[in-house]
Amino acid sequence: MVSNKFFRIFQIFKYCIYSLLALNVYLFFADEWVAANHLFMDGIALEDIFQAFSASIDTAAWVVLLLLFEMETYVLSDSQVRRHRWSLHGVRFLSYFFILLSYQGYWAKSLDLYEVTPIQALSACELVDHETVYMLTLDEFADLTEDNCQELPAEGGFVRLNDTDIISDAVVLWDARALAWVDVFNASLWLFIVVMLELDVWMQLRDKQSRVYDLASGASKIILYSGLLIAALYWGWAGAFIDFWDAFLWLVAFVFIEMNVITWREESEELHALETEADISPG
Numbered sequence: 001m002v003s004n005k006f007f008r009i010f011q012i013f014k015y016c017i018y019s020l021l022a023l024n025v026y027l028f029f030a031d032e033w034v035a036a037n038h039l040f041m042d043g044i045a046l047e048d049i050f051q052a053f054s055a056s057i058d059t060a061a062w063v064v065l066l067l068l069f070e071m072e073t074y075v076l077s078d079s080q081v082r083r084h085r086w087s088l089h090g091v092r093f094l095s096y097f098f099i100l101l102s103y104q105g106y107w108a109k110s111l112d113l114y115e116v117t118p119i120q121a122l123s124a125c126e127l128v129d130h131e132t133v134y135m136l137t138l139d140e141f142a143d144l145t146e147d148n149c150q151e152l153p154a155e156g157g158f159v160r161l162n163d164t165d166i167i168s169d170a171v172v173l174w175d176a177r178a179l180a181w182v183d184v185f186n187a188s189l190w191l192f193i194v195v196m197l198e199l200d201v202w203m204q205l206r207d208k209q210s211r212v213y214d215l216a217s218g219a220s221k222i223i224l225y226s227g228l229l230i231a232a233l234y235w236g237w238a239g240a241f242i243d244f245w246d247a248f249l250w251l252v253a254f255v256f257i258e259m260n261v262i263t264w265r266e267e268s269e270e271l272h273a274l275e276t277e278a279d280i281s282p283g
């Protein structure tokens with residue numbers, strides 16, 4: 001009775017985490033929408049969408065991929081997974097397509113932060129006009145006005161991001177670049193992790209057990225998840241709360257997926273042992 005109650009609570013908690021990750025799609029989109037209006041003054045062209053909304057598109061695609069892993073490793077039986085494999089593969093392909101395009105967007109956003117022009121000014125107040133905005137951090141801006149120009153950071157000289165109405169100082173720009181590269185680093189690690197999980201599912205469905213693979217996979221995932229934890233801690237230290245919160249939720253969510261894989265493997269091994277025992281029992 002207690003075990004069943006704990007199981008239900010665990011499932012509710014797990015799907016609450018998944019729901020919060022889905023909510024983060026909206027939170028990222030809200031931030032990126034504001035930022036995109038400054039970064040793309042002439043409007044967002046079709047080829048700029050994945051750069052402008054890399055985090056929100058990436059998160060949405062990962063939520064779909066997460067649910068696919070949940071279905072394959074927990075919800076559906078092996079026979080159901082095999083029966084619906086083409087539908088699952090189709091959705092998976094689309095998810096990876098958007099994830100890779102968003103990954104390219106992270107790179108483009110990082111590199112664009114190096115396309116700057118120095119500005120000769122002693123204070124931000126010299127740069128006030130009706131269009132100029134000040135970059136406070138990555139994807140966060142403030143209108144530059146007479147009222148706030150004295151309060152905005154002004155260290156190391158000013159620069160303007162090319163082809164935009166955005167200015168910043170050297171220190172803020174360095175911080176924004178660091179955050180952008182952490183996005184690239186984080187996205188790269190997740191791509192490696194998902195390759196490992198795809199291999200886990202592939203081997204499990206084909207009943208290919210390998211202790212060597214299990215040890216290599218486990219060691220690789222420890223390194224990769226440790227890297228993701230470092231990225232999350234950096235976001236927390238840098239004050240990027242949404243990124244920190246999102247990273248924390250994703251780590252928790254994929255702990256659930258890893259638990260699903262372990263349970264799935266144990267159940268398959270038990271079933272295989274029972275079938276073997278039945279085959280060798282005297283008829």
